[in-house]
Amino acid sequence: MGRNKTVAMTWPGNMVFHKVIQQYVYRYMEVQDSVLGRASKTMIAVEILHLLHNQHISRFLTRENIRWVVVDDSEARTKISQSLRNMAREIGTMMKR
Numbered sequence: 001m002g003r004n005k006t007v008a009m010t011w012p013g014n015m016v017f018h019k020v021i022q023q024y025v026y027r028y029m030e031v032q033d034s035v036l037g038r039a040s041k042t043m044i045a046v047e048i049l050h051l052l053h054n055q056h057i058s059r060f061l062t063r064e065n066i067r068w069v070v071v072d073d074s075e076a077r078t079k080i081s082q083s084l085r086n087m088a089r090e091i092g093t094m095m096k097r
Contacts, residue, residue, distance in 0.1 A: 023086045045080040
């Protein structure tokens with residue numbers, strides 16, 4: 001759940017997470033401006049969460065003092081949504097250049 005890019009880009013679980021986000025980001029961008037955008041974006045995040053849990057046997061962890069703790073699904077979905085927004089913003093910026 002941290003923002004350390006060095007760890008994020010080298011840890012195997014984080015690499016899988018970013019690949020899955022890349023697979024869904026264009027779909028996310030398509031619904032971003034639609035009438036049902038918010039609900040559709042939430043459904044995409046939930047779909048990603050289920051995919052990560054079921055297909056990749058993934059967990060979302062956060063550091064509490066000296067130990068790692070599994071976060072609940074709503075917090076994990078929030079992290080997924082933030083990652084989708086960030087990647088969509090990066091793609092949008094690159095497309096404008």
